[in-house]
Amino acid sequence: MKIVILVMLLCYSFAFSSGDTTIHTNNWAVLVCTSRFWFNYRHMANTLSLYRTVKRLGIPDERIILMLADDMACNARNEYPAQVFNNENHKLNLYGDNVEVDYRGYEVTVENFLRVLTGRHENAVPRSKRLLSDEGSHILLYMTGHGGDEFLKFQDAEELQSHDLADAVKQMKEKRRFKELMIMVDTCQAATLFNQLQSPGVLAIGSSLKGENSYSHHLDSDVGVSVVDRFTYYTLAFFERLNIYDNASLNSLFRSYDPKLLMSTAYYRTDLYQPHLAEVPVTNFFGSVMETIHTDSVYKAFSSKTSNNKINSEMPVNQLSEHDELQKANIPNDELKTEKQKCPYTQMRVDLHEKLEKFENVDTVVNLGIAVMVFVVMISSSLL
C-alpha cells in the first residue's frame, strides 16, 4: 500500500513542478469605459461602480487605472453636477470627493489601452498612468461599452478586436506582468471577445453569449438615461453584501448570475485558469488581501509551493458552492472539473496526459507508459 502512496506523490509532484513559482504580491485593476456621449451614461456608471467596489475592497488608487471616455459628472446635461449615480434612488454618489481618473476623454483609445496593458509607454508618461504590475500580480480588467462579434468599440471610432486583446495578454504573460488575470466584460456578445485568448492564468467573464445583447437595468427619469447595465448591476448586488474579510468564492459570484434577470447568459471561460473556482475567493481579483508570511530573517527566500498550499488549505470554501453545479451549457469543461475533484486517479491521469503531450521525444513517452503499466500490473496483482 505504501508503494501506491509513493507513486501518487511522485505523480503529483511531477504535475506540480511546472506550476508558477511566484507568490501573489499585489492586486491591480484596469477599469475601462469605452463609450463617449451622454446617452452612454450607464457605461461610465458601470465603471465607476466597479471602481468604488475594488477601492472599498482594498485596492488603493495608485493601483487602479481608470479610463473614462467622456465626462459625465460635469457634463452640461447632468442635472446633478459632479455626481454620478448608478441607481435611481440616488443614495450613492459614485463620483465622490476622491476619484482619480487616469485616462479620460480623447485619451481613451485602443492604442493607449494596449500600451497600458503591455507597458510600452513613452518615457515621459507618469507612473500614475502606468500598469506597474509584476509577475505576482493579480489583475482585474473590466471593460464596458458597445461591442459585437469579437470586437469592442472605443469611443464609437475604433475597435478592439479579440485578437488584439489576446495578443496583448500574451505579451503581458511573456513580460511577466501578471500571475492571474481576470477579464470581465459587459457588452453585447461579450463572450466572443475571449475566443482568441491562449495565455495560462487568464479567467474571463462575459455578460452575454454570441448573438445575445447586454441590456441596461433601469432608467432614471431624473437623469434622463439608463444608469446601469444588468450584468454590472447584479455583480454589484453580489459585492455590496461583501466586506474585505469575506471569503466568498468566484464560484458563488458566477452562480449569482441568473439568466432570467440578466436577460442574457453570462459566460465564463475557465479552461486557462488552473485553480478551482470554488476555492478562489473573489478578493483575489476584486480586492487586495495580502497573505502575510512571517520570516525569521529579513531577506529569506521562501518557497512558493508551501504558500500556495497554505492558501488552498486554509481557505474556507463556501459551503454552497461545493456541490452546486454551474450552468453546464456555458462551461463546457465544468463537468470535467467536477469530475477532477471527485476522483484523484482521473486527475492524475489527466495531468500526466497533459505532461506527456508536451514531450517531443516519443521514446521517453513510451518508456514512461511502460513504467506506469508495470506499476499498474504490480498494483492489480498485489490487490488480488
Next chain:
Amino acid sequence: MASLVRSWIPLLILQSFLVAVAFGSKEAEQFSEALLLKPLPDRKVLAHFHFENRAPPSNSHGRHHHLFPKAISQLVQKFRVKEMELSFTQGRWNHEHWGGFDPLSSMNAKPVGVELWAVFDVPQSQVDTSWKNLTHALSGLFCASINFLESSTSYAAPTWGFGTNSDKLRYGSLPREAVCTENLTPWLKLLPCRDKDGISALMNRPSVYRGFYHSQRLHLSTVESGQEGLGSGIVLEQTLTVVLQPETTSVETNMQPSWSLSSLFGRKVVGSCVLAKSSNVYLQLEGRLGHESKNVDTEIEAHKLWKNADFDLSLKPDRVLRESSGLLFIFDIDKSSDSEPFDLGLNWKLPSKWSCQQAPLQASRFLMGSGNERGAIAILLKATESQEKLPGRELTDGRCTIKANIFQIFPWYIKVYYHTLQIFVDQQQKTDSEVLKKINVSPSTDKVSSGMLEMMLELPCEVKSAAISIEYDKGFLHIDEYPPDANQGFDIPSALISFPSHHASLDFQEELSKSPLLSSFKEKSLVRSYTEVLLVPLTTPDFSMPYNVITITCTIFALYFGSLLNVLRRRIGEEERFLKSQGKKTGGVKQLLLRLTAKIRGRPIEAPSSESPAAESSFLSTKLIFKIILIAGAAAAWQYFSTDK
C-alpha cells in the same frame, strides 16, 4: 513636586530642540488661507479661495518639506521651472457684470478648459523637451489630458504679446478639456489640510460645480535667494474662483438675494487649518462709500458699517478697510469651533445697485463666412462706459492713445492668410501704419506647428469700436487625426487681449498688509481679458466609407482573380483522370489494415509508396509491440508467481 519638575525638564529640552530643528533653518515654510466673498451686481456671489504656500530658499535641495507639497517642489527641480501657471476653467467670465479692471478679474478670468504656461530655466535647446515632460507630469498629477499640449501643433512660444517677456516661455491651451472633481481633488491634496479643515472644507463638490463659473488656478514662481550655494525658494499660489447663484425666495427682482456660507456651499467653517499662519475671510462690497463718513474710528461708526439700513452682516467683522471703490470686512476664523461654526451671512434690506469697473475695451470674437472651405475670424473691441475715467492713457505725438495687445494661436488646420488682415476703427478701414504699432507672426506648418499672431494696436482714446478681421482656409485632416466626435467641430483657442499701459490694483491703505491675498491685490497686475473659444466646423469624411470601399474592392478582386485563376489553372482532363484513379483507391483505415497484415506476414506491401517518416513510424511500432509483449510476459510471469504462493 521636585521630581515631577525634574522629569519634565528633559522633555522640555527635547521639545525645544525639536522646535529648533524644525524652524531653526532661517525662514520657515509658510502657509496661509483666505476666502474673499463679493456680491456681484447681477445677483450672484463670487467666492475666491486663496491659498499661498512659501518654501524659503534652502540648501537641502527641497528634499524635505514641512508644509510645502513635495510633488510641486520635485516638479520645479526636475524640469527647472522658473514660473508656471496652470488653470482649469469652466464657464465664461462676464466682464460686464463681474468686473474687468480689478486684480481679481485680470488674474482669475481664464479661458475655458485648461491653460498652461511655463518659463523654464534651461538652455534654449532644451526648453521644448522640458515642456513636453512637464505636460506629462502635470497630466499625471492633475488627472487631466494636459499631455496633449506636448505636441508642437498645440503650443506656441509667445515673444511679447503674452505679457511675460522671455524666450523660454511656452504657452498652450486645451479649450475642450473637461474640468471636474478629479481635477480639484489632487489640487486640494497639495494643501497641508487638504479639504478636511479650514476654509477648504467649504468646497462641497456639487455646489462648486453647480456655479456659473469656476476656475481653479495654480501659480508657482521661484524666488532666487541671491546667495551662493543656496537653492531657490518657491511660492505656490492656489486659487479657486467660483461664481454662485444664491437661492432666493424673494419675488422682488431688483432686490439683491441674501445669502450665507451655509446656503452657498451647504457647509460651514469649523475652525481654521492649524498649519496656516493666517486664515481670514474677507467680504468685499463695492460702491458703498459715498454715504459713509470718512472716520471709522468710533465704535458706533464701525457698527454702522456692518449693520445699517441697507444690509446687515450676521457676524461682527474684526476689522474694516476702505478703498477707493468699496469696503472690505475682515473676519478671523480662528475663533470658530464645532460648537460655534463660522457662518457668515449677508442680508439685504433695501434694493441696491452698483456697477463694476470695466476694462477700457471689451473684446469679443466671432466667425464670418459660410461653407466648409473658407471663412474669417473677427475680433471686436468695444469701448466701455468707464473708458474715460481710467488712468493709463498715453500721449504719443500729441494724441491720446490706448494700447492693446492681441495674442492668438491658430491650429494648423486653420490656414490663416496674414495679408488679409484688416483693421477697422469706428467702421473706417485703417492702414496698418496708422494703428498697428508692432506685429509678430509665426505661420503654421501643416501637422508640425501651430500659427501665432501677436499684435500691438494703438487706438485713439475716443475710439468707440475697433474690429480686426483675418481670412483663413480650412485644412484637411488625415482620417486618423479626427477626434471621435469630429462632427462637433474644432476649437480655436481663446485670444488674449491685454492692455499694457493699464494696471489694476486695489490698495486698502493698510500698514503693508500681512495677508498674502491683499498683498497680491496690491501688486499691479496687467489688465487682460480672454475672448470666447470659437467652434469651426471642418469637412468631416463619412467615417464608414473606407470600410465600404474595402469591402466592395475586396469582393471585386476576389471575383476577378478567383475566376481568372480558375480559368488559368484548371485542367479538366486532369481532373477527370484524378477522379477515376480515386475511385479505385481504398480508404485510409483499409490501407492501414493492409499494411498491418503485410507486416505480420513479413512481406512488403504491393505499392511501396511510403517514404522515410512512414518507415520510421513502422519501425517505432514494431519496437512498441515488442515492448508491450515483453511487459505482458512479465505481467504473466508475476501473476503466475504471485498466485503460486
